[in-house]
Amino acid sequence: MREFNIGPAFAFADPGRKVIEADGVEVGVFKVDGEFYAYQNICPHNGGPACQGKMIYKVEELIAEHGVSKGLVFSKTQLNVTCPWHGYEFDIRSGRHQGDGSVRLAAVKVRVESGDVIVTMPAPGL
Numbered sequence: 001m002r003e004f005n006i007g008p009a010f011a012f013a014d015p016g017r018k019v020i021e022a023d024g025v026e027v028g029v030f031k032v033d034g035e036f037y038a039y040q041n042i043c044p045h046n047g048g049p050a051c052q053g054k055m056i057y058k059v060e061e062l063i064a065e066h067g068v069s070k071g072l073v074f075s076k077t078q079l080n081v082t083c084p085w086h087g088y089e090f091d092i093r094s095g096r097h098q099g100d101g102s103v104r105l106a107a108v109k110v111r112v113e114s115g116d117v118i119v120t121m122p123a124p125g126l
């Protein structure tokens, strides 16, 4: 595994994302509310480039008393990334799929050191 400095943390949009590649391994690096998260750019469904899909706030249903639906709204806190191949949505903060929490993106180590974002790239084939 090798570490890569991918630039100053302040230069990332928030929310924002960069997809980086080294030795054939792609990693999506996300910034949400000032925190960084990183995942291998491989969808657990069928191998699509999950980290390159649309970033969209989770759709939630408002339920009133007596179980009556008041319609759908976007979450104000949970931001998802949507795999462009078949639409699986993953919580950017956890990497977990919306419908089945056991399905998740493979996490990659990322940290901010001296103001720069450092990613520990997984070895090829992992």
Ligand code: FES
Residues within 6 Å of the ligand: 043, 044, 045, 046, 047, 048, 049, 050, 083, 084, 085, 086, 087, 088
């Ligand atoms: S490969 Fe990502 S949803 Fe199918």
